[in-house]
Amino acid sequence: MSADILEEILHPKSVAVVGASDNPAARGHAYTRHLVVYGYKGKIYPVNPRYSEILGMKVYPSIRDIPGSVDYVISCVPAREVPDMLESCSGKGVKAVNLYTARFSETGRPEAAELEQEVLKRARKYGIRLIGPNCLGVYYPRVGLSFGYDFPTEAGSVGMLSQTGGGAAGIIRLAALRGVRFSKVISYGNALDFNECDYLDYFAQDEETKIILVYIEGVRDGRRFFTSLSEAASRKPVIIIKGGKGKSGTSAVASHTASIAGSTQAWEAVIAQTGAIPAQTFDELVDLAVSFYFLPPIKGVRAGVIGGGGGPTVLSADVCEGAGLDVIDLPGEIRDELRNKGVGIWDWIGNPMDVSISGGAEFTYMDMLRILAGNPNFDLLITNIMEGAFVTLSQKEATLTRLGEALESCAKLKEESLKPLLAVVGEGGPAIEDAGHWSWKLLTEMRTGLIKAKIPMYPSMRRAAEAAYKLSKYYNYYSTNLMSKR
Amino acid sequence: MSADILEEILHPKSVAVVGASDNPAARGHAYTRHLVVYGYKGKIYPVNPRYSEILGMKVYPSIRDIPGSVDYVISCVPAREVPDMLESCSGKGVKAVNLYTARFSETGRPEAAELEQEVLKRARKYGIRLIGPNCLGVYYPRVGLSFGYDFPTEAGSVGMLSQTGGGAAGIIRLAALRGVRFSKVISYGNALDFNECDYLDYFAQDEETKIILVYIEGVRDGRRFFTSLSEAASRKPVIIIKGGKGKSGTSAVASHTASIAGSTQAWEAVIAQTGAIPAQTFDELVDLAVSFYFLPPIKGVRAGVIGGGGGPTVLSADVCEGAGLDVIDLPGEIRDELRNKGVGIWDWIGNPMDVSISGGAEFTYMDMLRILAGNPNFDLLITNIMEGAFVTLSQKEATLTRLGEALESCAKLKEESLKPLLAVVGEGGPAIEDAGHWSWKLLTEMRTGLIKAKIPMYPSMRRAAEAAYKLSKYYNYYSTNLMSKR
Numbered sequence: 001m002s003a004d005i006l007e008e009i010l011h012p013k014s015v016a017v018v019g020a021s022d023n024p025a026a027r028g029h030a031y032t033r034h035l036v037v038y039g040y041k042g043k044i045y046p047v048n049p050r051y052s053e054i055l056g057m058k059v060y061p062s063i064r065d066i067p068g069s070v071d072y073v074i075s076c077v078p079a080r081e082v083p084d085m086l087e088s089c090s091g092k093g094v095k096a097v098n099l100y101t102a103r104f105s106e107t108g109r110p111e112a113a114e115l116e117q118e119v120l121k122r123a124r125k126y127g128i129r130l131i132g133p134n135c136l137g138v139y140y141p142r143v144g145l146s147f148g149y150d151f152p153t154e155a156g157s158v159g160m161l162s163q164t165g166g167g168a169a170g171i172i173r174l175a176a177l178r179g180v181r182f183s184k185v186i187s188y189g190n191a192l193d194f195n196e197c198d199y200l201d202y203f204a205q206d207e208e209t210k211i212i213l214v215y216i217e218g219v220r221d222g223r224r225f226f227t228s229l230s231e232a233a234s235r236k237p238v239i240i241i242k243g244g245k246g247k248s249g250t251s252a253v254a255s256h257t258a259s260i261a262g263s264t265q266a267w268e269a270v271i272a273q274t275g276a277i278p279a280q281t282f283d284e285l286v287d288l289a290v291s292f293y294f295l296p297p298i299k300g301v302r303a304g305v306i307g308g309g310g311g312p313t314v315l316s317a318d319v320c321e322g323a324g325l326d327v328i329d330l331p332g333e334i335r336d337e338l339r340n341k342g343v344g345i346w347d348w349i350g351n352p353m354d355v356s357i358s359g360g361a362e363f364t365y366m367d368m369l370r371i372l373a374g375n376p377n378f379d380l381l382i383t384n385i386m387e388g389a390f391v392t393l394s395q396k397e398a399t400l401t402r403l404g405e406a407l408e409s410c411a412k413l414k415e416e417s418l419k420p421l422l423a424v425v426g427e428g429g430p431a432i433e434d435a436g437h438w439s440w441k442l443l444t445e446m447r448t449g450l451i452k453a454k455i456p457m458y459p460s461m462r463r464a465a466e467a468a469y470k471l472s473k474y475y476n477y478y479s480t481n482l483m484s485k486r
Numbered sequence: 487m488s489a490d491i492l493e494e495i496l497h498p499k500s501v502a503v504v505g506a507s508d509n510p511a512a513r514g515h516a517y518t519r520h521l522v523v524y525g526y527k528g529k530i531y532p533v534n535p536r537y538s539e540i541l542g543m544k545v546y547p548s549i550r551d552i553p554g555s556v557d558y559v560i561s562c563v564p565a566r567e568v569p570d571m572l573e574s575c576s577g578k579g580v581k582a583v584n585l586y587t588a589r590f591s592e593t594g595r596p597e598a599a600e601l602e603q604e605v606l607k608r609a610r611k612y613g614i615r616l617i618g619p620n621c622l623g624v625y626y627p628r629v630g631l632s633f634g635y636d637f638p639t640e641a642g643s644v645g646m647l648s649q650t651g652g653g654a655a656g657i658i659r660l661a662a663l664r665g666v667r668f669s670k671v672i673s674y675g676n677a678l679d680f681n682e683c684d685y686l687d688y689f690a691q692d693e694e695t696k697i698i699l700v701y702i703e704g705v706r707d708g709r710r711f712f713t714s715l716s717e718a719a720s721r722k723p724v725i726i727i728k729g730g731k732g733k734s735g736t737s738a739v740a741s742h743t744a745s746i747a748g749s750t751q752a753w754e755a756v757i758a759q760t761g762a763i764p765a766q767t768f769d770e771l772v773d774l775a776v777s778f779y780f781l782p783p784i785k786g787v788r789a790g791v792i793g794g795g796g797g798p799t800v801l802s803a804d805v806c807e808g809a810g811l812d813v814i815d816l817p818g819e820i821r822d823e824l825r826n827k828g829v830g831i832w833d834w835i836g837n838p839m840d841v842s843i844s845g846g847a848e849f850t851y852m853d854m855l856r857i858l859a860g861n862p863n864f865d866l867l868i869t870n871i872m873e874g875a876f877v878t879l880s881q882k883e884a885t886l887t888r889l890g891e892a893l894e895s896c897a898k899l900k901e902e903s904l905k906p907l908l909a910v911v912g913e914g915g916p917a918i919e920d921a922g923h924w925s926w927k928l929l930t931e932m933r934t935g936l937i938k939a940k941i942p943m944y945p946s947m948r949r950a951a952e953a954a955y956k957l958s959k960y961y962n963y964y965s966t967n968l969m970s971k972r
Contacts, residue, residue: 025884107834107843150923164797166842170873177914215797241801248813248837249803255836255843256796280808281801281948282873310742311650311701315727315767317735322766327734348593350741351734356652357593357741387656387768398511427913428663429945431934435927437636444921451917459915462767 002198003205009096009129010140010184012071013042016063018085019076020046022054027100028076029054030149038153040144045070062088069093074137079103079112082119082133090126097123099133104190105258106134113258120192134257135189136165139172139182142208147187148172156181158289159209161199163188163217163243163257167282171213174286179451180293183208190257195220197228204232211292213285214240214276218259226270233275237474239288240276242267275481277474287458287467294456295420298472300379301326303465304372305352306365308384313354316384316461320352323465324473327351331377338363338371365402366409373417379472380420382464383410385446387426396438407446411453422468423450427459488684489691495582495615496626496670498557499528502549504571505562506532508540513586514562515540516635524639526630531556548574555579560623565589565598568605568619576612583609585619590676591744592620599744606678620743621675622651625658625668628694633673634658642667644775645695647685649674649703649729649743653768657699660772665937666779669694676743681706683714690718697778699771700726700762704745712756719761723960725774726762728753761967763960773944773953780942781906784958786865787812789951790858791838792851794870799840802870802947806838809951810959813837817863824849824857851888852895859903865958866906868950869896871932873912882924893932897939908954909936913945 015035021028032054035044046054049061060066063073063085070092077085079101089097104116116133123130131137136147141155148169158180162168165187172185183206186199196216203212212232219225232238244253245264253259271278279285303325307313320327330351338346343363353368372381385406410423425446434440450457458464501521507514518540521530532540535547546552549559549571556578563571565587575583590602602619609616617623622633627641634655644666648654651673658671669692672685682702689698698718705711718724730739731750739745757764765771789811793799806813816837824832829849839854858867871892896909911932920926936943944950 107831109833150925162797164795164800166795167797167801170798174914177916177920179917217797217800243797243800243804245804246807246813248807248815249800251815251836252793252800252803252838252840255834256800256840281805281946282798283946283948307738309650309652311648311653311703311729312656312768314650314703314729314735314738314742315653317738318729318731319767321732321734327732329734329737345593348595348741350737352738354738354742425915427915427945428660429911429913429933430663430930431665431937432927432930433934434663435930439636441918441921444916444918447915448917448919459913460767460769462769 002194003202005129006194006198006202009072010138011143012095014045014068014070015040015042015072015074016045016047016066016070017074017076018047018063020048020051020054020059022051026076031074031076031100031147032057034146034149035144038141038144038146042071063092063094064088066092071095073097075099075101077101079115083122086119086122086126086128089128094126094128096129096131098131098135098137100135100137101132102134102189104133106190106256108255116190116192123193130193131186132189133192136168136187138184138186140184141182152176152181154181155183156293157183157208157210158213158293159183159203159206159211160185160213160215161188161196161203162186162213162215163191163196163259164215165189167215171215171282171286174282175289178286178290178457179454180289191220191259197221197224200228200232204228204235210236211289212236212238213289214238215243215285216240217243217253217257226274229270229276230274237292238276239279239285239292240271241279241281241285242271275477277470283463284466287463288470290456291422291467291471294454295422295471296418297475298380298420298468299475301469301472302328302377302379303468304375304378304381306368306372306381306383307352307354308387309356310354312384312387312461313352316352319462320382320465323462324469325465328377331375334371334375365406366412369409369413370416373413373419373421378419380422380468382422382424382461382468384424384461385410387424387461399439400442403442403446407449410455411449414453414455420468421455422464423455423457424461424464425450425457425459488680489688491615492680492684492688495558496624497629498581500531500554500556501526501528501558501560502531502533502552502556503560503562504533504549506534506537506540506545508537512562517560517562517586517633518543520632520635521630523635524627524630524632528557549578549580550574552578557581559583561585561587563587565601569608572605572608572612572614575614580612580614582615582617584617584621584623586621586623587618588620588675590619592676592741594741602676602678609679616679617672618675619678622654622673624670624672626670627668638662638667640667641669642779643669643694643696644699644779645669645689645692645697646671646699646701647674647682647689648672648699648701649677649682649745650701651675653701657768657772660768661775664772664776664943665940666775677706683707683710686714686718690714690721696722697775698722698724699775700724701729701771702726703729703739703743712760715756715762716760723778724762725765725771725778726757727765727767727771728757761963763956769949770952773949774956776942777908777953777957780940781908781957782904783961784866784906784954785961787955787958788814788863788865789954790861790864790867792854792858792867792869793838793840794873795842796840798870798873798947799838802838805948806868806951809948810955811951814863817861820857820861851892852898855895855899856902859899859905859907864905866908866954868908868910868947868954870910870947871896873910873947885925886928889928889932893935896941897935900939900941906954907941908950909941909943910947910950911936911943911945
């Protein structure tokens with residue numbers, strides 16, 4: 001089973017970086033430094049005939065010169081040197097090589113494709129498995145492997161297999177900013193040896209992984225892929241982007257990872273049948289990762305919405321309905337309760353709730369959250385804390401008070417209620433002269449507070465609504481199709 | 487003509503704020519302060535029987551007590567006091583009252599609707615025109631009127647009429663962060679006297695306004711609206727959001743501005759016939775405002791794309807094609823030119839261009855921009871400087887160098903070439919512990935630089951592509967339909 005082999009490979013007792021460097025701009029330096037920074041506990045062997053010491057560690061001219069065995073090798077040498085490098089691994093017990101090395105078949109050149117085949121042949125000869133080539137490899141914070149300098153050192157439960165390395169790094173950072181933590185991420189590029197199915201099978205059975213993200217450009221074996229994706233999707237949420245759908249994307253895929261992209265229609269049909277959840281962009285993938293990471297199951301589409309001010313409230317209704325949610329009329333029992341409590345706007349307020357007509361103290365933001373959360377007609381709640389550019393109030397103190405109250409209320413509700421709660425907090429993007437303003441500091445504090453309270457946040461009502469709808473669809477499909485399979 | 491009347495109203499020689507306050511959290515304080523801060527040159531009269539001085543200015547018990555005439559009144563008194571307040575305006579030469587005052591027909595209550603009609607009757611009796619009620623009124627930086635404390639004091643050429651006030655403030659801030667400046671913005675709420683058509687007609691003939699943004703919830707006179715919108719759209723780009731499309735949105739509209747929303751289908755048909763450009767969300771409205779503000783006409787859909795790294799490049803192709811752009815094959819003459827110049831990747835690179843295979847010094851980012859801009863087969867260029875979470879490079883120096891080069895190259899290209907150029911710069915959103923990181927400072931510097939170079943920026947490739955497509959459609963429609971009308 002390749003899953004067992006991968007599990008062993010991902011727990012190396014020693015790691016060599018071939019092409020290690022003392023130039024901070026070089027990947028051979030970064031990989032070496034990451035092992036130290038992320039707390040890798042095994043032996044670290046930098047390899048490069050041009051150096052004797054890097055980051056205070058002894059450097060070996062060749063893998064052959066390393067005393068004892070080497071489990072895992074990260075290759076940063078040029079493509080033409082890879083066959084010899086693999087030969088130097090023979091007899092050293094090397095289980096796997098992560099080929100950061102690129103410029104193989106993705107160049108479209110026959111001689112590079114031949115060299116790639118030679119690399120595969122040689123690896124097989126020596127019993128070495130390959131991750132890559134043309135990839136960034138493994139981020140596994142529990143073990144201390146990383147391919148980015150600013151990924152969280154803290155581990156979580158989201159796994160990812162990705163045919164893009166830079167893109168995977170972008171996804172990790174975007175998701176991390178919204179509170180997601182990862183079990184392990186594998187960037188696998190040209191998929192010369194281990195392929196997408198091997199990785200999918202691995203993540204499907206991996207107990208550290210509760211949610212699987214996939215970025216894929218091409219598939220080697222369609223039938224096996226269907227089986228692997230179905231099996232993975234029957235066990236945990238699998239969110240998948242297929243890169244290279246149209247005319248130009250298909251040709252971009254060829255020059256990126258030498259994959260054959262296949263038609264859009266075929267892909268969409270496959271994904272729909274497996275129970276995996278399709279996404280179109282990194283933003284959407286991250287929205288779904290955040291949603292599954294923080295939210296309990298969403299059982300239906302009936303949404304209670306706190307829309308912010310007047311216009312945003314109107315648009316939030318349109319956007320939620322456009323995304324497939326049902327913004328039901330405010331249930332009569334809520335109106336009765338408000339009337340009984342003497343809330344003057346009992347007949348005026350609706351769903352979505354317009355905060356600007358709430359009447360302040362008589363019907364607080366916390367009251368709104370509680371009354372919606374307590375009503376069984378709502379399957380989920382979305383609150384627009386502050387969409388768009390931050391801070392629409394007239395001055396600092398009022399803003400601090402109101403947003404502090406919103407944050408505190410959301411956190412309190414999260415403790416009191418199991419109702420799925422999504423929060424909208426705008427991003428905007430200040431220029432240098434705006435960045436120091438107190439409102440931007442407040443925005444970062446809001447995000448910190450929401451993450452701490454384990455409340456997922458979205459930069460717009462539309463993105464929150466689209467994610468909520470996909471989750472409800474997933475849990476509905478799951479309960480009617482996937483549960484019965486198990 | 488109401489346009490002439492509005493022009494006169496918007497240039498008042500004196501402004502009274504009724505319900506002025508020394509409580510910084512009150513709107514009556516904010517309106518008074520804005521007049522000072524935004525440099526209003528006429529006479530300022532705070533009015534409130536409970537104060538004698540606010541912000542160092544003498545306060546009058548009533549409008550009647552003001553010496554001489556008053557052109558423009560901002561009303562912050564409660565709804566029930568408005569009829570008397572209007573009476574106090576009689577004989578003072580008041581041309582218009584901006585009724586910030588709310589709680590009229592939007593409450594859905596018969597007595598409030600009656601009061602609203604009484605207000606209208608009395609205004610007509612005294613020859614006073616009304617902006618509102620239930621609105622934030624006017625932002626006109628050239629004259630010194632504002633309804634937000636942090637809008638730009640600098641003026642520009644974008645005008646907006648909006649039935650939402652808080653939403654308009656959000657739009658102003660979002661657009662301002664991306665470099666847009668406004669001629670004037672009118673938030674008009676319940677449209678009791680002046681209505682959407684009056685404002686549209688005004689902006690259509692206003693020479694300070696080159697682009698018109700519209701947020702509208704309902705229309706009083708469908709036939710006149712069609713005429714006004716067509717006329718405005720034949721003169722300048724009109725970007726319009728219709729709030730309240732579905733079931734719940736329609737009811738939210740009633741409780742927001744007491745408008746009758748009308749069906750989605752009818753609206754979309756009307757907008758398509760007028761040549762105005764529909765948007766669904768504030769984000770989209772702002773994307774289009776930024777695009778029209780900075781870009782020359784886009785004559786077609788053939789896009790040259792610089793996609794960033796491998797995966798993002800693949801997705802940029804998908805996203806651009808999904809938005810309706812044609813990501814054409816790299817023209818043969820570009821390949822020939824690259825080969826002749828000895829660029830090793832002449833046969834590998836495509837459109838979109840993958841920066842990660844560019845080979846660094848032999849084919850720089852500037853080379854990419856220049857070669858795409860110089861080719862007549864491209865109608866527009868989109869460059870992904872950094873989508874998603876910022877900074878995918880291994881360390882600070884390399885990042886500073888690369889992004890500095892990207893910014894400088896874009897600015898230089900903008901000087902050299904008239905080809906429409908759109909830039910993608912991600913937003914992400916840091917938590918408090920991340921916000922101080924150098925990469926976020928760099929991001930704000932990038933934005934400042936792009937704005938200075940008058941290059942429109944978008945937070946994602948998808949949003950850039952969607953905006954570009956709408957512009958090409960507009961200019962195509964314009965040249966075939968609207969030009970012939972004139």
